[in-house]
Amino acid sequence: MSEPQLVVTDLHVAYGPIKALRGVTLHANEGQTVAVLGANGSGKTTLLRAISNMLARSQGSVRINGADTAGVPAHRLVREGLLHVPEGRGTIGRLSVRENLRLAYDLRPTRQSFEAALELVFARFPRMSERLGQLAGSLSGGEQQMLTLARAIVNRPRLLLVDEPSLGLSPVMVDEAFAVLREFQTSGMTILIVEQNVRKTLSFAHEGYILRQGQIVASGSGAELLRDPAILSHYLGAS
Amino acid sequence: MSQDLLFLTGVNILMAWSVYIILLSGSLSFANGGFMALGAYAAGVLTVKWGMNFYAALALAGIGTGLVGALLAYPALRTRGVYLILVTVGLSFIIQTLIQNTDYVGGVRGMTGMMGTTNWHVWGLIAIVGVGLFWLSRSHLQRQLDAVREDERVAASLGIDVVYLKVVCFAVGAGLAAIAGGLYSHYMVFINPDHFNIFVSIYVVLYVVLGGVNNFIGPVIGASVMTLLPELVRGLQSYRPLIFGVVIIVLLLVRPNGLLSFRLRTLGAHKEGGA
Numbered sequence: 335m336s337e338p339q340l341v342v343t344d345l346h347v348a349y350g351p352i353k354a355l356r357g358v359t360l361h362a363n364e365g366q367t368v369a370v371l372g373a374n375g376s377g378k379t380t381l382l383r384a385i386s387n388m389l390a391r392s393q394g395s396v397r398i399n400g401a402d403t404a405g406v407p408a409h410r411l412v413r414e415g416l417l418h419v420p421e422g423r424g425t426i427g428r429l430s431v432r433e434n435l436r437l438a439y440d441l442r443p444t445r446q447s448f449e450a451a452l453e454l455v456f457a458r459f460p461r462m463s464e465r466l467g468q469l470a471g472s473l474s475g476g477e478q479q480m481l482t483l484a485r486a487i488v489n490r491p492r493l494l495l496v497d498e499p500s501l502g503l504s505p506v507m508v509d510e511a512f513a514v515l516r517e518f519q520t521s522g523m524t525i526l527i528v529e530q531n532v533r534k535t536l537s538f539a540h541e542g543y544i545l546r547q548g549q550i551v552a553s554g555s556g557a558e559l560l561r562d563p564a565i566l567s568h569y570l571g572a573s
Numbered sequence: 574m575s576q577d578l579l580f581l582t583g584v585n586i587l588m589a590w591s592v593y594i595i596l597l598s599g600s601l602s603f604a605n606g607g608f609m610a611l612g613a614y615a616a617g618v619l620t621v622k623w624g625m626n627f628y629a630a631l632a633l634a635g636i637g638t639g640l641v642g643a644l645l646a647y648p649a650l651r652t653r654g655v656y657l658i659l660v661t662v663g664l665s666f667i668i669q670t671l672i673q674n675t676d677y678v679g680g681v682r683g684m685t686g687m688m689g690t691t692n693w694h695v696w697g698l699i700a701i702v703g704v705g706l707f708w709l710s711r712s713h714l715q716r717q718l719d720a721v722r723e724d725e726r727v728a729a730s731l732g733i734d735v736v737y738l739k740v741v742c743f744a745v746g747a748g749l750a751a752i753a754g755g756l757y758s759h760y761m762v763f764i765n766p767d768h769f770n771i772f773v774s775i776y777v778v779l780y781v782v783l784g785g786v787n788n789f790i791g792p793v794i795g796a797s798v799m800t801l802l803p804e805l806v807r808g809l810q811s812y813r814p815l816i817f818g819v820v821i822i823v824l825l826l827v828r829p830n831g832l833l834s835f836r837l838r839t840l841g842a843h844k845e846g847g848a
Binding site: 386388407408409410412413417418419420424425426427428429433436437438440441442485 | 717728
């Protein structure tokens with residue numbers, strides 16, 4: 335049997351004396367959606383940044399497609415098919431919407447033309463076609479979030495890391511964001527998602543991990559975790 | 574306009590672009606007066622003491638200083654914002670002091686014998702660099718640089734090699750400042766380390782900030798206005814710095830983003846969407 339697409343083993347990350355991750359181990363098989371849930375400050379964002387090599391790890395290993403990523407610069411991982419959609423505004427405000435998308439396209443050109451990729455974006459987010467010439471910085475928060483997800487449509491990563499896609503969105507927009515993620519899931523993309531919205535996330539994730547103070551305290555299939563009342567208390571941080 | 578003034582304006586435009594190029598990747602450099610000195614002296618030594626051809630000396634001074642710039646950039650660019658500014662200010666002082674204490678190039682007494690620069694050289698180079706910057710402003714590279722300048726983390730998450738772009742910009746900017754310095758020394762015939770003190774670096778940054786940081790024409794306007802304006806008030810010679818200062822404050826109040834603040838559109842970004 336081949337190794338899962340993403341294997342994280344005993345990962346430690348420290349910000350100076352503060353240990354943000356203390357031995358995280360998890361994996362994601364190809365095409366799987368894996369959710370990492372946890373309260374604020376539990377280390378979720380740190381975990382994603384460590385996987386995409388935006389942060390240096392102090393111990394442990396991350397393997398993507400069987401290769402250890404230690405020392406591989408973040409930008410090279412992106413070109414090899416990893417896309418990290420950062421929390422909040424992952425857009426370049428001084429560039430137009432079109433330029434933001436073009437940026438994502440150029441750095442990992444696919445066989446389809448940019449125009450064809452744009453059509454896919456419009457099919458999913460009709461509003462993006464109206465906003466194409468507008469500066470990304472002038473979009474509403476929800477539209478900016480759309481744009482970060484639209485970048486993933488253009489970029490076609492094999493492994494997608496998503497940091498709190500529902501953050502600061504209206505309920506309708508949250509539904510829309512998850513609908514897009516479901517489409518990615520159906521297309522066979524491996525997704526590692528970090529979220530606070532437990533119900534929504536677990537109902538579409540294959541596997542879930544609960545992160546608490548830098549450690550995995552529970553794991554299981556999405557459905558299992560949803561049924562387990564203990565995870566809610568963990569999630570809320572009660573001891 | 575006198576030959577000298579035309580020359581000075583041209584050199585200042587090149588210097589403003591050298592700061593602009595470094596600023597493309599988000600770093601503000603107050604070391605360009607120092608790089609200008611390195612180029613002025615290096616080219617001078619090559620032509621006067623080694624008898625090298627003028628053009629070859631300029632090219633070599635530019636490339637050499639560019640490499641020095643890249644070498645300095647690696648550690649310097651680990652700092653950000655105001656700390657990077659302090660580091661570049663420090664570089665400016667270090668370079669000046671080094672030259673003051675190098676007897677081979679005359680130390681504080683200065684160096685003489687360089688000649689050969691004409692206004693054709695300066696304005697020819699401006700044309701070449703201008704075409705290059707115009708091409709850049711419409712290229713894919715410009716988009717990547719804009720991304721780096723706005724948010725390095727997001728840029729890296731998009732697959733942009735942030736460190737590489739920053740080092741390259743720093744090196745190219747340093748190299749251009751050096752060539753401007755070489756042209757300067759071979760026009761002035763005599764130079765001493767005082768010609769390249771920290772005020773040179775500060776003025777050049779002001780040209781860019783006042784002219785506009787978002788397109789390559791802004792620095793040209795800034796450098797031209799700030800070079801020519803003081804000439805208009807020649808009679809008030811001793812009030813020059815005062816007038817200069819007042820203009821800066823007024824401009825920053827009235828047009829905080831510089832005289833020309835628009836950004837040129839990159840290619841592949843031209844077709845407008847629906848609305």
